Amino acid sequence: MSAAPEAAALADDAGRELAMRIFDGVAALSPDREGVSRPAFSDKETEILEHLAALAVDEGLSIGWDAGSNLWIALPEDADAPGASVVGSHVDSVPMGGNFDGLAxxxxxxxxxxxxxxAGRRFARPVQVLxxxxxxxAWFGPCYNASKALTGVLSAAEIDSPHKGDGRPMGAHMTDIGIDMDRVRAGEPLLPEGRMRDYLELHIEQGPLLIEKGLSVAAVSAxxxxxxxxxxxxxxxxxHSGAVPRAYRHDPVLAMADLLSRLDESWLAILQQGGDLVLTAGMVxxxxxxxxxxxxxxxxxxSLDVRSQDTEVLDNMRTLLRDxxxxxxxxxxxxFELGDEVAVAPGAMAADRVSALQDAMxxxxLDPFVMPSGxxxxxxxxxQSGIPSAMLFVRNRNGSHNPNEAMEIDDFLVAVAVxxxxxxxxxP
Structure with a gap:
């Protein structure tokens, strides 16, 4: 994959050296048989955060730790500033995953x-990195656990989810690294009120759209x-496959295929009407x-995974599924027995922040392209907690959650420039 023409203009040798220093340093600390493994709420995850903290201090930045044992980095003059614009993401990975998912x-x-x-330069408002x-x-079942704890919405069922390896509940692993689980279980937000004015997250694209369009970056609508x-x-x-006529069969495989075919027809109809939906049965x-x-x-x-930007579409699909x-x-x-449902509400990005990213592009x-995140x-x-949020995608071949992620550093530096x-x- 070659970088887009605009990438060369916005990348430079110093930027490449700095980016590779960060990515290569973290990769060297977390190798697995393939790719990297950085388990959630583990000593390895702590080691990665401490490595990034040391790198930040070497560059004259200030660091701090919140009640959820997450790392905060800022210019020294902005370290304690309330109402900061926060740029952040996560450092854990799936088992034998890629180095860029989250870390980028x-x-x-x-x-x-x-x-x-x-450069001795300030931003328009205080900026902090989370x-x-x-x-x-991948490790416990629930996802977004740190941000849920920060906003006070990590549920008891999620806290008690067992680790895929040792079977201990997630709350025990969180306690091991020093998180006050009494506050988390009480639903007390660990993020101090007023600390975060807005939130911006860069992430590698996990699909092929930017590759196909030849674009380095995109703003995310929702x-x-x-x-x-x-x-x-x-x-x-x-x-017996040869002895039971069709009229007398009760074949669950064909029944499953029938159901999925019906859902697929509805998916196509929703798309033709301008709606947003994706549907996957990834395990059979x-x-x-x-x-x-x-x-x-x-x-x-x-398995059945139904996704949409539109809450009404999701609700309609629930009804359709049962019908x-x-x-x-x-x-x-x-x-059919559906079993338990796990659900996450859509997250609309703040329209004014999306527009600001388009203006920056x-x-x-750059082409100010906007797309949803699947x-x-x-x-x-x-x-969902009321903090105005925005996202920026950077193109990346081969998807994510695998060791073959292929984000070009020059494309990454385009996103950094934005x-x-x-x-x-x-x-705004």
């Missing part, structure tokens, strides 16, 4: 601060909310011990 957002803010410090923990769901069912069961009746399984090529399965399990299930059950003689000679991010949690321009003018 922290690095972008850090590069902006270091450049300002080296490096958070525990965003990824973060899709979702509802998910991790293990939907469709229960039918086993039988029959029991390997009982399944055979010559056997009609008695049960199939599958279609009832139809398929009658037609196929099977039974235009001022740098993946979830901490910015949605801050937005953030710097946004902060220098001052958010």
């Amino acid at each position: 957002g922290v690095a972008a803010g850090l590069v902006c601060l270091i450049r300002a410090r080296r 490096a958070m923990r525990g965003e990824e769901s 973060i899709r909310g979702n509802f998910r069912h991790r293990a939907v069961r469709c229960i039918g009746e086993a039988g 399984n029959t029991d390997p011990e009982r399944s055979a090529m010559s056997r009609i399965a008695d049960e199939v399990t599958f 279609e299930i009832a139809e398929v059950e009658r037609a196929r003689g099977v039974r 235009s001022g740098l000679g 993946g979830g991010h901490d910015a949605a949690i801050f937005a 953030i710097d321009a946004y902060l220098s003018k001052g958010a």
